[in-house]
Amino acid sequence: MGGQVNLSWNIEGAQFYTVRSEPPLPDLPLITTSSSVSLQLEGNQSPDPKSYRVIIEANTPKGLERLIVNLRVEGRSVCSSSIKSQAQLPAAKSVLKATGLGHFDVPHVAGRLIVYHKSGLSLQSQIASAQSLGAQWVRDLGGGWNLYRTQPGQEAKVAQSLYQHGLGQYVQPEYLYQPDSLAVPPHNRSYQLEQAPLFRLMNLEQAWQKLDEVKPGCDAPVVAVADTGFYTQRGDLAPNLTPQNSWLDVVGDEIENPRPVRGAVEPKPGAGANHGTQVASIIAATTNNGSALAGTAYNLLRVLPIKVFDAKRQAGTLQVAQALEYAAGATQIAGQVFINPTPAQVVNLSLSISKPGFRDPYLEQVLEQVTQQGVVVVASSGNADLPSVGYPASSPYVIAVGATDINQARAKWFSGYASNYGAELEFVAPGSGVPVAYGPSKDDYALAYGTSASAPFISSAIGLYLLQQQQLGKSHTDRLTQVRNCLKSAGQNASAWNSQTGYGLVDVAKVVDPHNTACFPKE
Secondary structure: OOEEEEEEOOOOOOOOEEEEEEOOOOOOOEEEOOOEEEEEEOOOOOOOOEEEEEEEEEEEOOEEEEEEEEEEEOOOOOOOHHHOOOOOOOOOOOOOOOOEEOOOOOOEEEEEEEEEOOOOOOHHHHHHHHHHOOOEEEEEEEOOEEEEEOOOOOHHHHHHHHHHOOOOOEEEEEEEEEEOOOOOOOOOOOHHHHHHHHHHHHOHHHHHHHOOOOOOOOOOOEEEEEEOOOOOOOOOOHHHEOOHHHOEEOOOOOOOOOOOEEOOOOOOOOOOOOHHHHHHHHHHOOOOOOOOOOOOOOOOOEEEEEEOOOOOOOEEHHHHHHHHHHHHOEEEEOOEEEEOOOOOOEEEEOEEEOOOOOOOHHHHHHHHHHHHOOOEEEEEOOOEOOOOOOEOOOOOOEEEEEEEOOOOOEOEEEOOEEOOOOOOOOEEEEOOOEEEEOOOOOOOEEEEOOHHHHHHHHHHHHHHHHHHHHHHOOOOOOHHHHHHHHHHHOEOOOOOOEOOOEOOEEOHHHHOOOOOOOOOOOO
């Protein structure tokens, strides 16, 4: 692929050697008494391989001896390798700027506190002092963060004591996130009647045509879906999932006693069992093969299933954070390291806490970390009909997606339930009557309502954009900024953002159009 090549040889009776190459390489021809040489080969920017013949000659008592080494520098793939991520343990979290206490009026895990320790005191002395105040240390979360256990119902009181005694710069509960879904009506089966009108709102059919001839050697970008669980055995979904050894359940059945499991992400009946399957199917339902549903990605992307909700439909701060870390490459859960063999480039979070002004500082730092690793996170704005976007969609490290109806207006479903909107809203996507996979059986499907259904439309659009980047050999160091700029250029309200629908519906055909300089800047 280019770089330094070291050659060594043994020709009996030779006192010096002549080294040359066809075609010429830098620093050759060379006359040397050494029986080794280092050559520098430039990387090959063309798609076709380059070949070199390195010829080593020496005069010996037996006459002229000649060795020939054939070197081949592989051609650059038509697809940029920039799409790939490196599996690595989470980097140290950046220094926390917040001080004080978190929101204890928001649903949270009973008996759990996440504490950012002040510097200056040893961990041992802090642990001992915290225990005297009713907080038992559980484990180090890295970067100054630690997990404590306390009596259920005493979280706020103990947090106040820890903060007042200088044992935490910041103390928060482990927040509980909710999947942003609403009721699902009965089944339907027709793409033309049910899906096409929604897909055409985002010009998906034209986008597929622009990606019709995907070049060989292009890796399918991976969209991680962190959710309630997945019916992975469905024949109309399974072909577009990552390999089973990459799936991860970060929590198991009980959030209070996490038991991570690799390769098994099946949902528990009644625990939002269909939610993850629905979200995944919007992206990855098998397309153009006679099955009931088409996926927005048209078989061009893969979905990585990560289960973050337990059997009671609870997902805490740590579960969401671990899912993000694992999607980016690796995470550590209760002392056990899980390395992801298929790192994701996009993470879909169809979950939120809808409380105006809410932030989760621990999760915020993980979001910053994975963004720096090149992962783009997408989240739903929430369904509480509030003039503020739910968290984590409201984070600056997340692309916030609301829901629209068939008339391209902010989606409103029934009393008290409508798409959250406000200053942090960036885009909208279909969220009313979206056909989704429903249940464990192939081709069973229903209609979904909510911003949970909207987020995967944008996650899919980003995945298709990254695929087109590969094909064009493009790469960008600040992936989130580039993705945002691209999507804005393709937004229905690109020139006139508004709080109800943000930059509007995204024209995916513009997102993958090589001539759109906002998406594919000229070098």
